[in-house]
Amino acid sequence: MLSRMSVQDGSTLVKLRKQVRKRCAGGYKRYNGLLGLLKRRRHEEEYEGEAVEVVTKAPMEYLEHSDSFCDGGTLVCSSRSSTYGSTLTLLEDECAETSDVKLEVVEEVDVKVVVREFHQAQANELGRERHLHYYQLPFPWRENRFIIHGYRFYDSHYKSLLSIVNWYGWHNETANIWTHLGGALYVLWLAVYDFPRTSVWESEQVPMVAKCIVYVFLAAALKCMLASVFGHTFNGTCCLALRSKFACVDYSGITMLITASILTTEFVTMYNYPWSLRFYLAVSTVLGIFGVIMNWSPKFDRPEARPLRIKFFILLAAMGGLSFMQLGLLGGWKYASWLMAPVTHKSLVWYLLGVAFYGSFVPERFRTDIVVDKRIPTEQELSTSLEVVTRHKHVHFRPEPTAGARTDLWSLWWVDYVGCSHSWWHLFVVLGVVGHYHAIIDMFANRWGI
Numbered sequence: 001m002l003s004r005m006s007v008q009d010g011s012t013l014v015k016l017r018k019q020v021r022k023r024c025a026g027g028y029k030r031y032n033g034l035l036g037l038l039k040r041r042r043h044e045e046e047y048e049g050e051a052v053e054v055v056t057k058a059p060m061e062y063l064e065h066s067d068s069f070c071d072g073g074t075l076v077c078s079s080r081s082s083t084y085g086s087t088l089t090l091l092e093d094e095c096a097e098t099s100d101v102k103l104e105v106v107e108e109v110d111v112k113v114v115v116r117e118f119h120q121a122q123a124n125e126l127g128r129e130r131h132l133h134y135y136q137l138p139f140p141w142r143e144n145r146f147i148i149h150g151y152r153f154y155d156s157h158y159k160s161l162l163s164i165v166n167w168y169g170w171h172n173e174t175a176n177i178w179t180h181l182g183g184a185l186y187v188l189w190l191a192v193y194d195f196p197r198t199s200v201w202e203s204e205q206v207p208m209v210a211k212c213i214v215y216v217f218l219a220a221a222l223k224c225m226l227a228s229v230f231g232h233t234f235n236g237t238c239c240l241a242l243r244s245k246f247a248c249v250d251y252s253g254i255t256m257l258i259t260a261s262i263l264t265t266e267f268v269t270m271y272n273y274p275w276s277l278r279f280y281l282a283v284s285t286v287l288g289i290f291g292v293i294m295n296w297s298p299k300f301d302r303p304e305a306r307p308l309r310i311k312f313f314i315l316l317a318a319m320g321g322l323s324f325m326q327l328g329l330l331g332g333w334k335y336a337s338w339l340m341a342p343v344t345h346k347s348l349v350w351y352l353l354g355v356a357f358y359g360s361f362v363p364e365r366f367r368t369d370i371v372v373d374k375r376i377p378t379e380q381e382l383s384t385s386l387e388v389v390t391r392h393k394h395v396h397f398r399p400e401p402t403a404g405a406r407t408d409l410w411s412l413w414w415v416d417y418v419g420c421s422h423s424w425w426h427l428f429v430v431l432g433v434v435g436h437y438h439a440i441i442d443m444f445a446n447r448w449g450i
């Protein structure tokens with residue numbers, strides 16, 4: 001836990017004590033304790049206590065130290081550091097000598113908040129002028145340590161919107177936006193032009209409900225692509241809370257797409273078994289709805305909830321697998337495999353390939369134009385240690401990325417702008433969607449013998 005104090009023009013230290021007592025009863029104790037502690041510990045080398053953060057509007061350049069930082073008028077130093085005592089001594093002296101300065105407990109904050117907000121003010125300022133590199137981003141914005149250049153940090157959604165057409169220069173989401181924008185247009189074309197001309201649509205043997213389910217799938221695919229375009233366009237914002245919301249929009253789209261893919265598969269395999277069909281459709285739909293809610297819940301957004309998220313997708317996929325097994329047992333394995341073959345050949349293979357790129361950071365992990373950090377601070381370190389923004393500030397917030405050995409085409413410098421793993425993931429999702437659409441058409445044609 002840190003204490004945040006501020007020095008402002010206005011009154012003397014004595015006056016301040018009274019004001020603090022009056023204004024913030026909660027902070028008063030801490031403030032008094034802090035001063036007492038300062039007096040006692042000023043010259044002691046070791047202090048095993050709480051860290052102290054000091055916010056100051058007075059000129060405090062002299063407080064810069066290797067294990068402290070000044071960030072937009074905020075000074076943070078660890079109580080374990082020698083700066084701790086001297087910093088507060090200087091503050092006290094300043095308050096005592098200058099009658100127009102007051103010292104005030106503003107609020108209590110924790111290490112996690114300080115680390116999370118570190119460098120935000122500078123990033124805001126830089127973001128108005130240009131795109132940032134990885135080491136200029138505050139920690140919560142850092143998601144892929146292999147992507148170095150071209151980060152947007154815009155202060156308006158209008159700028160994000162214009163970034164679809166690279167109004168402020170090519171950035172590292174351009175390819176991600178356009179892969180799914182192209183995908184969305186293609187899905188729209190499938191829905192309005194291609195499907196009404198297929199033999200499945202024209203055949204009277206295929207029930208109307210089956211035709212409708214193709215549209216349910218195409219609608220989910222379109223929603224997935226548009227949600228992704230929306231998410232990747234507006235995540236260029238400098239507002240962290242909104243940025244996480246845009247990520248939720250993106251995840252929800254993918255969850256709905258997967259649910260719709262499973263539903264269509266279950267529909268074909270279980271069509272002859274109405275009660276089983278209802279059961280599978282109902283359970284998968286409920287799971288899908290649960291998945292979307294889960295995406296929006298901050299409780300499930302945390303890294304600790306990752307195993308639960310993975311279990312959820314396995315369960316959803318298992319429903320599709322289960323319907324296949326039931327068909328195998330009831331209708332024969334040969335028939336079941338023959339009916340399901342288009343799904344494995346045309347859609348599953350693309351989805352899996354996409355996931356492989358998504359999870360492996362290929363190809364950007366092989367870039368050699370920049371020396372990429374071997375490891376990044378863990379969630380645990382980011383929420384418990386100030387060292388990432390003090391002692392190791394020069395590593396995590398270096399002015400320029402460290403240049404690597406090569407700069408030619410094979411150094412993969414271009415992954416920041418085109419062809420990163422996420423763009424490949426997008427491309428394979430599009431191929432998976434188109435493949436699944438054709439797989440449904442094939443399965444329906446096989447199922448109803450047209």
Ligand SMILES: [Zn+2]
Pocket residue numbers: 176228232250422426
């Ligand atoms: Zn994406």
